[in-house]
Amino acid sequence: MQLRKSVEQPIPFSQAEQRVELAGTLNGCEIYHIAETAVIPFKKTTLHLNERQVWFNRHFVEMIQLVLANGGFYSPRVLIFLIHSSG
Template sequence: MRPSSLATLAGAFVLKQENISILNCLPFSPRHTTPEKFYIEACDEGADAVLAIDRVSNEMTLTGKKDVPPSAVTRPICGIMGTMRLVAGMYLIVITRKRNVGSLLGHSVWKAVDFDVISYKKTVLHLSEIQSQENKTFLSMINNVLTTDGFYFCTDYDLTHTLQRLSNTSPDFQEMSLLERADQRFVWNGNLLRELAAQPELHKFALPVVHGCILFTES
């Protein structure tokens, strides 16, 4: 079997927010702040790539660690589930805690345990009372779904294909990012990753997640 190429950034990420505490980014926070960005920084040794998300224009760009403001508040995350537009605007969905469930051909398989849904907006004052209530309802529905057991991911192995399929692929296939080569039928967060999928240079930050049951037994 051919070895799987490293197709996404491994390990942990750091979410940095310019001039704002993470507490001020919770949904429905009324505090007004000046426009800033999310910075997603990989913790891989030697990695310099940083994903910058403009919280006003929603634009996603690739930058470097030197561009992250020193005043940015740091918070560790395990990966990006994707983005979603609700009534109030765009939201960033991240994995905040993971648990190792086993190893597949030497590749660690992780179970996503906790998530956070972070609003791009700092306030919902632009919403009417009805819109605000609808937004709260949608957020509650999303959080209920995320508490469902069975979200798994691997940063350096494709969980969406069978071993037989992976053993009979071309070198070009092996060089693709995990997002590009994944069988979209089994990528639970495929729609959430559409913004990242549209920009190939950002694929390294996209984390395909499958939903189901993965069990490891000792032989």
């Protein structure tokens, strides 16, 4: 894995895994409506967790997905690039 600065090598929206739609501009800054999101855990496995931690992990992820499915999230282009550039 290699980290890179999003300012130097921004990820084009056409290559992003999730969808955003241009909503407009505010003081010359593009504002995007976040139309689709994904929750990606840091650890791909839960084998290291005990039963209680697995329960909390599952419910926490479900809570995040419920909030994100609500819609109505907007972001400037800079923040979207920061989110996508960490991979």
